[in-house]
Amino acid sequence: MTTSTTPAVDVTTGRPEKTAPSAGRRSKRVDAITATAFVTPALIGFILFVIIPALGGLALSFFQWDLFSPPQFVGLDNIVRLFTDPDMWHALGVTALFVIMGVIPTVVLGFLLAVLVNTKLPGISVLRVFYFAPMIASAAVASVIWAALYDPRFGLVNQALSWVGINGPAWLSDTTWARPALVIMMIWGALPIVIILYLGGLQRVSDDIYAAASLDGAGAWRQLWSMTWPNVWPTTLLVTVLQAVGFVSGSFEVSLIMTNGGPLGTTQSLALYAYKVAFSDRDIGYASALSLFQLVLLGAIVLLVRLLVRIRKAYS
């Protein structure tokens, strides 16, 4: 497509000074044709696999469909069902717990570790690789590793606990401990990106304020909380939103692989519930309504954070 239009460009722009005005108009047309040809493949893909699924997901929320028989319009039935479905409320609670248990430690630990490695000491670039490494483990790789670590009888975690006299739980099949076990694993996977973003934020904080603070006699710990932390506030906001989204949607693969939502649904987040409704029950309409509901919730979280920022700005 692109190659057929290009010789025309050579011809028209080959002698620009003779027929300047018409060449200008022609080259404008050539620009438009070339630009159209350049963006078309990407746009086709984008419309077919981004726009249509997004709008289709919205539309399917109002239908009942099992993938094979023709879809039936059911109006708001799926939305009404959403609010009266105890499994949905349970999954929503699990999702909220994943976010609350996961995001706060990830952000605080990420910040502290970033401050720790934000130095120019020799050899630091090699050591930093270890901090970034968990990022490249896929959900499946991480699950294989952590399933071995969490093994109730032979896993390293319980061996270590028994060494100090604690009888460790059967982590992944224990209704109390399965969720924290998955959260710890997800925090491990999420820390590298948080550290990277904080390192970027820290590098924008000027060194002068620390020099001034040292002269004033502020200790390291005091400097950290009263100077560094407020100065990386924009990064903290960004990281919090990204991690909230990450724990809502990212918990899905991990719990699908490691516990399949169990034991007794204690690790079944909304995303996993929607997945099961879609692919086990083949109830596409209701699954779409569940996905839509999550999107609305995420949008609400983002708006809430922006509102908090505005309030904070108004008071400072």
Added chain:
Amino acid sequence: MRTVLSNTARYVGIVIGAFVLALPLLFMVSGSLKSATEINTFPPKLLPTTPVWQNFADAWNYLTGGVIANSFVFAIGIVGLQLIISLPAAFALAKIPFKWTGVIMASLVIPMFIPGNLTLIPLFIVTFQLGWLNSFAGLIIPMAAQCAFAILLFRQFFVSLPGGLIEAARIDGASWLRVLWSIALPLSRPALATFCSVSFLTAWNMYIWPQIVAPDPAHRVINVALAPLAGGENSLISPSVGLAGAVIAMVPVLIVFIVFQKWYIKGVAGTGLE
């Protein structure tokens, strides 16, 4: 004296942090070479007494070379296809005067904030309707079409290229395609390194998409084959063999990560900094 002390304390802190974060991966590597009994002894040995290379042979037989080949086709297919469609689009949006630029940019950016897992079901349905289940087309094309990140990354880079260079080439009669190929691309090596490393790692590590679109053995990718080893349902397979499989699954991304580290980290840092 005080700074020497505090630097030493800091080093100790950094090394402990590095060790704790890397511990699960170190456990994976050392566990993959231990025998089925040795992996469970406590306190754990850092290194296996005698490396059991048989674990890797067993893991390879379980995963199969075909699955690993599928993973390469899948990941390289996504990277390649995204390059082919994103580079011209990004170039047009950056350098060719075009009245739709603003509209296209806006429509690309907005859906970027929707997590992929929420559009998984409708995306699966589109792929299903196209008759692409259990095919490489179904695996690769819908994922390659998620190219907003690639277009924005390359566009940002192309915008920064000096306009005079491109104008001069245009006046000399070079077509836009030629300008893209011979002038813009050779200058874009950093952006290409960033994109290729991020895109390859993301694609290689995908689990849920290949799992729902192409679960049949002929198209299975490595993460789909590996995941059942984590659920405990394959009790016949020893954890050391599972860990050896995890090592095999991680080797390609580890190589890409180490070689492209600088660019990769720039890329993942950039995804959050709009």
